[in-house]
Amino acid sequence: MKSQHHLNFRVRLFQCQIVCEIGNYGRKEIYSYNEAGGMRTRHIISIKDFDRDGIDRLLDQAEEIDREHGRSDALNGKILATLFFEPSTRTRMSFESAIARLGGSTLSVGSVDACSMAKGETLADTIRVVSGYADAIVIRHPKEGAARLAAEFSTVPVINAGDGAGQHPSQTLLDLYTIRQSMPIEGIDIALVGDLRYGRTAHSLASALSLYRARLHTVSPNGLELPETLAAELRESGMEIIPHDTIDDLISDVDVLYVTRVQRERFPDTASYFNVTSSYRITPEILTNAKKHLIVLHPLPRVDEIDPRVDDLPHARYFEQSRNGVPVRMAMLMEVMR
Amino acid sequence: MKNQETGDNEGLLVRRIKNGTVIDHIDGGEALNVVKILGITGTTQEALSIATNVQSRNMERKDIVKLTNRELSKEEVNRIALISPRATINIIRNFKVVEKKGVEIPHLIEGIVRCPNPGCISNTNEPIRSRFEVVPKGLHCCYCDWMITKDLTSNII
Ligand SMILES: Nc1ncnc2c1ncn2[C@@H]1O[C@H](COP(=O)(O)OP(=O)(O)O)[C@@H](O)[C@H]1O
Ligand SMILES: [Mg+2]
Ligand SMILES: [Zn+2]
Numbered sequence: 291m292k293s294q295h296h297l298n299f300r301v302r303l304f305q306c307q308i309v310c311e312i313g314n315y316g317r318k319e320i321y322s323y324n325e326a327g328g329m330r331t332r333h334i335i336s337i338k339d340f341d342r343d344g345i346d347r348l349l350d351q352a353e354e355i356d357r358e359h360g361r362s363d364a365l366n367g368k369i370l371a372t373l374f375f376e377p378s379t380r381t382r383m384s385f386e387s388a389i390a391r392l393g394g395s396t397l398s399v400g401s402v403d404a405c406s407m408a409k410g411e412t413l414a415d416t417i418r419v420v421s422g423y424a425d426a427i428v429i430r431h432p433k434e435g436a437a438r439l440a441a442e443f444s445t446v447p448v449i450n451a452g453d454g455a456g457q458h459p460s461q462t463l464l465d466l467y468t469i470r471q472s473m474p475i476e477g478i479d480i481a482l483v484g485d486l487r488y489g490r491t492a493h494s495l496a497s498a499l500s501l502y503r504a505r506l507h508t509v510s511p512n513g514l515e516l517p518e519t520l521a522a523e524l525r526e527s528g529m530e531i532i533p534h535d536t537i538d539d540l541i542s543d544v545d546v547l548y549v550t551r552v553q554r555e556r557f558p559d560t561a562s563y564f565n566v567t568s569s570y571r572i573t574p575e576i577l578t579n580a581k582k583h584l585i586v587l588h589p590l591p592r593v594d595e596i597d598p599r600v601d602d603l604p605h606a607r608y609f610e611q612s613r614n615g616v617p618v619r620m621a622m623l624m625e626v627m628r
Numbered sequence: 629m630k631n632q633e634t635g636d637n638e639g640l641l642v643r644r645i646k647n648g649t650v651i652d653h654i655d656g657g658e659a660l661n662v663v664k665i666l667g668i669t670g671t672t673q674e675a676l677s678i679a680t681n682v683q684s685r686n687m688e689r690k691d692i693v694k695l696t697n698r699e700l701s702k703e704e705v706n707r708i709a710l711i712s713p714r715a716t717i718n719i720i721r722n723f724k725v726v727e728k729k730g731v732e733i734p735h736l737i738e739g740i741v742r743c744p745n746p747g748c749i750s751n752t753n754e755p756i757r758s759r760f761e762v763v764p765k766g767l768h769c770c771y772c773d774w775m776i777t778k779d780l781t782s783n784i785i
Contacts, residue, residue, distance in 0.1 A: 435772040439756060
């Protein structure tokens with residue numbers, strides 16, 4: 291098919307949503323235009339909505355928040371609605387903690403079955419109603435593209451906190467933030483380990499890292515390799531991808547080990563599951579050949595992927611990573627709500 | 629020397645129309661998809677004739693669709709480009725071809741195509757139409773990011 295790309299200003303998602311590049315920085319942002327007032331509403335839906343400057347700016351902001359010990363009154367009196375149509379205590383708690391530390395408060399829908407969605411209301415209607423109650427909406431939903439739809443019907447900013455197998459940009463931003471605390475992101479060698487087929491956190495992180503000329507090493511069980519379409523897209527953006535058979539093969543070459551959960555449901559029986567998890571398990575023994583500055587990350591919760599003895603090694607950064615969710619989400623809220 | 633190419637066969641198959649549109653040079657076998665993509669069904673009003681696998685001047689097979697009393701909008705014409713980029717549109721008034729134009733691949737396609745991802749929000753009862761961005765590799769779902777790279781016609785709604 292013929293290419294019809296307009297790079298500088300193209301209507302991309304919706305008639306009302308436009309990706310525009312601003313000034314000389316080439317900042318990509320998604321706004322929806324309120325026809326009446328001409329006001330712009332900023333949404334954060336996918337890590338792909340950011341370019342490198344946008345990411346760096348947000349991480350700088352998170353760092354500044356961290357320096358100020360994570361409190362401010364920047365969003366005093368503002369109200370955040372957290373709409374979670376799927377359970378996720380951590381993501382939700384860290385968004386709630388983030389708004390509280392900025393002086394704002396949270397409105398949340400108790401349990402999923404208590405909300406009107408369960409009574410058959412469309413998401414579009416729920417969003418139209420809730421955007422009248424709150425100054426921004428954080429949404430987690432089982433359907434892919436749900437957050438885009440929400441942005442289309444919302445009159446306030448929408449932040450995607452995970453849409454099915456789709457996007458989860460706050461996770462990617464906090465992953466990047468954690469890497470940046472230890473080393474410059476530019477040009478790192480990173481290993482993605484585990485379920486690379488369904489692991490959306492690994493996918494989004496890989497796409498974001500393609501902006502930083504990182505080199506990707508992969509190790510995954512048979513059948514759970516990086517999807518070919520994503521691999522092709524990454525290679526096209528100039529990323530080098532090196533598949534390995536074992537963690538041993540790559541451990542001395544990488545700066546970051548990003549471990550993801552391999553779900554029991556992906557395997558026909560418990561025996562094959564244990565076979566796989568034991569051969570991909572991160573242990574202090576495996577790490578003896580690692581670079582001194584190597585960091586181990588995991589989006590949590592972990593099950594058997596990382597031996598608890600690793601927790602005490604200087605390489606272990608996964609709890610730090612989870613804690614970083616708060617300043618990063620504070621920066622995201624400030625970006626869209628201020 | 630009119631009707632040197634296909635016209636003779638075609639003339640046998642399809643009567644001349646007074647006013648309407650002739651969609652010519654449709655890739656062989658795609659006529660029914662063209663009709664589908666225009667949203668024409670048994671319950672719509674147009675008088676319609678279809679000729680498929682007609683021998684064309686360059687020996688390739690082509691299809692032709694003739695619609696009586698209907699002139700297609702630009703947007704409708706562009707949908708046709710998705711399945712048959714070489715098609716030509718002839719507007720007929722009083723038996724004469726008064727306008728002839730090619731088709732152009734649109735940037736954005738709304739409705740028409742269904743997202744093949746069963747987990748996509750566009751496949752639910754939400755009050756939205758499917759929306760795809762046309763990129764070099766195929767159609768990119770604006771909601772879930774899936775790409776349709778082949779067999780587009782089987783995803784036409
Ligand atoms: N009045 C008509 N009714 C039906 N079909 C017509 C009519 N006039 C022209 N056509 C058809 O429209 C197409 C374009 O017509 P024309 O411009 O004359 O030929 P061409 O593009 O092949 O040089 C041809 O397939 C022709 O058979
Ligand atoms: Mg002709
Ligand atoms: Zn889709």
